[in-house]
Amino acid sequence: MFPLRYGTFAAVMPQPSETLEQVFREEYGRIIATLIRLSGSFDLAEEALQEAFTSAVANWERDGTPGNPGAWLTTVAHRKLLDAVRREKTRSDKQPELEYETERLQPYVELALFEEAVEYPDDRLQLIFTCCHPSLSREAQVALTLRTLGGLTTAEIARAFLLPESTLAQRLVRAKNKIRIARIPYEVPPLKVLQERLASVQSVIYLIFNESYSATAGNSLTRKDLSAEAIRLGRVLCRLMPNEPENSGLLALMLLHDSRRDARVNDRGELVILEEQDRSRWDREEIAEGLRLVEQALRLRRVGPLQLQAAIAAVHAEAQAPDETDWRQIVALYEELMRISPSPIVALNQAAAVAMSEGFEQGLVLIEKAGASGKLENYYLFHAARADLLRRLNRLPEAAMAYSRAAALTTNQVEQQYVRRRLSEVTKPNGHLPDMSS
Amino acid sequence: MKYMLLIYDEEQAWSKLSENERQQIYKEYGQLSGELKAAGQFVTGSQLHPTSAATSVRVRDGKGIVTDGPFAETREQLGGYFLIEAKDLDEATAIAARIPSARMGTIEVRPLVEAATPATA
Numbered sequence: 001m002f003p004l005r006y007g008t009f010a011a012v013m014p015q016p017s018e019t020l021e022q023v024f025r026e027e028y029g030r031i032i033a034t035l036i037r038l039s040g041s042f043d044l045a046e047e048a049l050q051e052a053f054t055s056a057v058a059n060w061e062r063d064g065t066p067g068n069p070g071a072w073l074t075t076v077a078h079r080k081l082l083d084a085v086r087r088e089k090t091r092s093d094k095q096p097e098l099e100y101e102t103e104r105l106q107p108y109v110e111l112a113l114f115e116e117a118v119e120y121p122d123d124r125l126q127l128i129f130t131c132c133h134p135s136l137s138r139e140a141q142v143a144l145t146l147r148t149l150g151g152l153t154t155a156e157i158a159r160a161f162l163l164p165e166s167t168l169a170q171r172l173v174r175a176k177n178k179i180r181i182a183r184i185p186y187e188v189p190p191l192k193v194l195q196e197r198l199a200s201v202q203s204v205i206y207l208i209f210n211e212s213y214s215a216t217a218g219n220s221l222t223r224k225d226l227s228a229e230a231i232r233l234g235r236v237l238c239r240l241m242p243n244e245p246e247n248s249g250l251l252a253l254m255l256l257h258d259s260r261r262d263a264r265v266n267d268r269g270e271l272v273i274l275e276e277q278d279r280s281r282w283d284r285e286e287i288a289e290g291l292r293l294v295e296q297a298l299r300l301r302r303v304g305p306l307q308l309q310a311a312i313a314a315v316h317a318e319a320q321a322p323d324e325t326d327w328r329q330i331v332a333l334y335e336e337l338m339r340i341s342p343s344p345i346v347a348l349n350q351a352a353a354v355a356m357s358e359g360f361e362q363g364l365v366l367i368e369k370a371g372a373s374g375k376l377e378n379y380y381l382f383h384a385a386r387a388d389l390l391r392r393l394n395r396l397p398e399a400a401m402a403y404s405r406a407a408a409l410t411t412n413q414v415e416q417q418y419v420r421r422r423l424s425e426v427t428k429p430n431g432h433l434p435d436m437s438s
Numbered sequence: 439m440k441y442m443l444l445i446y447d448e449e450q451a452w453s454k455l456s457e458n459e460r461q462q463i464y465k466e467y468g469q470l471s472g473e474l475k476a477a478g479q480f481v482t483g484s485q486l487h488p489t490s491a492a493t494s495v496r497v498r499d500g501k502g503i504v505t506d507g508p509f510a511e512t513r514e515q516l517g518g519y520f521l522i523e524a525k526d527l528d529e530a531t532a533i534a535a536r537i538p539s540a541r542m543g544t545i546e547v548r549p550l551v552e553a554a555t556p557a558t559a
Contacts, residue, residue: 184527
């Protein structure tokens with residue numbers, strides 16, 4: 001069983017039927033978005049949807065799955081929400097001193113208008129922008145996005161990020177309170193700030209994907225469910241805003257990286273670098289979709305950092321063998337990336353590409369240059385990349401030093417194993433093994 | 439919904455400005471206040487005297503302690519405030535960004551706790 005299950009669902013149904021779990025995954029974000037719009041309350045919306053799923057378990061078992069399960073759930077959840085709002089209203093009318101309870105209702109939600117709602121437009125875009133609002137911390141944005149749009153439980157998110165559940169629960173409560181108290185709007189931002197806000201949404205989704213792709217701690221390198229969730233969110237974003245090429249770029253980037261998932265780790269659970277991967281294990285379907293998306297995005301002629309990174313991943317994906325890789329094109333793409341969004345990490349990657357296209361010496365010069373600022377000093381991949389070039393240049397003692405520095409900097413066991421294996425290769429059989437604990 | 443916009447900037451930087459530059463900033467502040475008033479979003483607002491004129495008061499064990507200066511030593515000091523009316527946080531932060539001191543210092547946007555209205559409807 002996957003570590004990340006849809007526990008809200010599992011909690012109400014001991015033997016999950018395929019349909020309901022599927023419906024849950026597909027519909028959760030859409031329904032919750034509507035319920036939040038109607039009630040102005042994340043908490044009431046969550047409770048109502050939870051109740052609707054509980055009803056579904058009982059009813060569908062008895063009467064069979066309805067023709068349109070999503071619509072069934074929305075209607076039932078809407079009714080539950082109405083009941084809850086009425087209950088809260090009555091309670092607060094009777095006991096006005098119960099401030100906490102009344103606070104859960106947004107004062108500006110007109111009950112009359114809300115009872116008339118018969119159509120349910122897709123409100124997920126508003127929800128994404130609210131969850132990823134810049135006045136929330138990045139951690140809160142990630143947690144809230146997974147909780148509301150993904151329908152993951154607090155326990156599941158906590159497990160995925162290796163945090164105590166109480167920490168995550170508190171993070172979510174704080175975020176929801178801030179949305180309510182500071183009145184973070186529930187809307188698609190105006191054009192003036194749209195690009196900036198959209199970039200924030202894309203970062204959150206990419207962060208979720210990256211967390212799954214290279215877990216920062218623990219021994220499982222790939223957390224399949226988290227990446228599936230990030231890709232699903234990426235698809236939702238593409239569907240909601242199809243004319244934003246960076247959305248396609250993001251989805252393509254995730255798909256192209258995900259396509260290598262199985263090849264990235266060998267049977268012994270060890271990390272396999274791109275150059276040594278068995279390319280027959282790459283997921284052809286994901287590659288085809290990724291390539292299509294990159295082309296589509298680039299055709300809109302509004303290039304951005306995500307599209308460029310996806311294009312780089314696409315060049316790798318197109319190479320049948322490592323020595324067929326078009327490194328010149330990759331270098332050119334990194335140059336463009338450095339121009340529009342420079343960072344020490346981009347400089348490092350560019351240097352690694354130059355090493356492959358123009359020679360290890362030239363690559364090493366650029367790596368040292370990228371590291372000169374000191375900003376990469378605690379970045380494991382900087383030392384690992386530097387060590388790889390030193391190894392290829394046969395400067396073994398220096399390579400050993402750099403590998404041991406890299407080993408000390410990564411907490412991921414799979415990455416550690418890789419670095420240590422390299423380290424033992426560059427250390428002479430009877431030689432002194434550098435101290436790796438420092 | 440009411441938001442307090444707390445204007446933090448470096449007093450030292452302010453004191454280093456020329457008289458001309460200061461007048462220019464005052465003019466901008468005046469314009470902003472005028473615009474907010476016209477839009478019905480201005481509740482109140484003022485510049486504060488520098489922290490050299492500040493006094494801190496604490497009561498501990500029933501005894502009042504009066505000391506010189508602000509509570510905390512920070513790089514930026516509270517130099518003024520606007521109390522505004524805005525429909526949501528985005529509107530409030532957009533107004534905050536129009537405050538001249540936002541270009542040098544920081545504007546902290548804080549929603550006011552609004553007294554619960556008795557349910558007598």
